Amino acid sequence: MEKIIIATRASNLALWQAYHIKERIEKSFPQVSVELNEITSKGDKILDKPLALIGGKGHFTKELEDEMLAGNAHMAVHSLKDVPTYIPEGLELCAITTRQDQSDVLLSHTYKCLDDLPKGATVGTTSLRRRMQLLERRPDLKVKELRGNVNTRLRKLKEGEYDAIILAYIGLYRLDLLKDIPYVEKLDFFIPPMGQAALGIEIVSSDDKVREIAMTLNDENSFICTKVERDFVSAIGAGCSAPVAVNAIINGDTLRVKAMLGYPDGSNIMHKELVSKVRECDNLGLELAELMIADGALDILEKAESIAFKDEMPQRL
Numbered sequence: 001m002e003k004i005i006i007a008t009r010a011s012n013l014a015l016w017q018a019y020h021i022k023e024r025i026e027k028s029f030p031q032v033s034v035e036l037n038e039i040t041s042k043g044d045k046i047l048d049k050p051l052a053l054i055g056g057k058g059h060f061t062k063e064l065e066d067e068m069l070a071g072n073a074h075m076a077v078h079s080l081k082d083v084p085t086y087i088p089e090g091l092e093l094c095a096i097t098t099r100q101d102q103s104d105v106l107l108s109h110t111y112k113c114l115d116d117l118p119k120g121a122t123v124g125t126t127s128l129r130r131r132m133q134l135l136e137r138r139p140d141l142k143v144k145e146l147r148g149n150v151n152t153r154l155r156k157l158k159e160g161e162y163d164a165i166i167l168a169y170i171g172l173y174r175l176d177l178l179k180d181i182p183y184v185e186k187l188d189f190f191i192p193p194m195g196q197a198a199l200g201i202e203i204v205s206s207d208d209k210v211r212e213i214a215m216t217l218n219d220e221n222s223f224i225c226t227k228v229e230r231d232f233v234s235a236i237g238a239g240c241s242a243p244v245a246v247n248a249i250i251n252g253d254t255l256r257v258k259a260m261l262g263y264p265d266g267s268n269i270m271h272k273e274l275v276s277k278v279r280e281c282d283n284l285g286l287e288l289a290e291l292m293i294a295d296g297a298l299d300i301l302e303k304a305e306s307i308a309f310k311d312e313m314p315q316r317l
Contacts, residue, residue, distance in 0.1 A: 007073035080195030085234035095201040095218035108164040124165035128243040135266030191245035194229035231285030
């Protein structure tokens with residue numbers, strides 16, 4: 001019996017994802033047994049500071065990568081949106097699972113939808129991307145930092161710390177938590193972050209047998225779309241926590257990618273999109289980044305970073 005060890009964060013959602021991949025592998029490869037190596041990442045431990053001030057979402061992946069490089073795991077299962085565009089030498093992001101519903105959702109125990117929120121209502125979100133898009137539409141709202149795992153965030157909402165909060169739909173769906181929330185509104189005007197609602201399978205590059213197994217999990221269209229998104233974010237130099245949104249969608253033989261960036265307060269917003277044939281889209285993310293850079297995107301992002309948390313001092317870990 002062969003054995004594969006999967007490194008995973010220890011949060012409920014991460015464990016759901018890891019068990020999902022474990023079941024898929026064991027079903028396709030009955031001779032393989034899969035074990036989980038559960039790790040509590042720095043991103044899960046430090047809950048009193050915004051993610052952007054402790055190094056961004058890379059703190060959700062670094063310890064898992066360290067375990068693989070140390071020989072303690074063969075692969076890691078990540079929420080792809082949490083995976084930085086830089087992959088350490090010796091590792092590779094080799095498979096992307098079929099992407100599901102990418103929506104952001106507004107949740108509330110009092111108000112049916114975003115338009116019903118009164119002026120000055122408090123909305124919780126960790127994401128500068130969500131803050132930017134929310135305040136572009138509703139500059140009268142107050143946005144308050146929201147950290148903790150999904151259950152902690154929902155408890156804070158229920159206890160009245162927030163009038164509403166914004167989370168990714170897919171995590172709530174996977175954990176069957178939507179039924180407990182009175183009002184759920186999909187924010188269709190929001191552009192998701194790179195990789196939302198897909199899982200990224202990272203492996204040790206030298207392990208051909210594990211690569212062969214991991215590649216059976218890959219969805220070609222999801223791989224193509226998320227590569228375009230990740231190329232865009234890498235080229236524009238935006239970290240996982242920056243106020244940047246990008247989304248690529250395939251329809252037939254056509255791929256459309258749209259992006260936006262701006263200040264976290266919803267001002268100085270830049271929107272752009274490109275369309276190409278799928279067979280010609282290899283460099284589309286880079287082309288979109290070049291267009292936005294030519295129009296001043298780097299200056300906007302530099303300013304956005306300086307004003308995002310002007311009352312807080314960065315903590316380097």
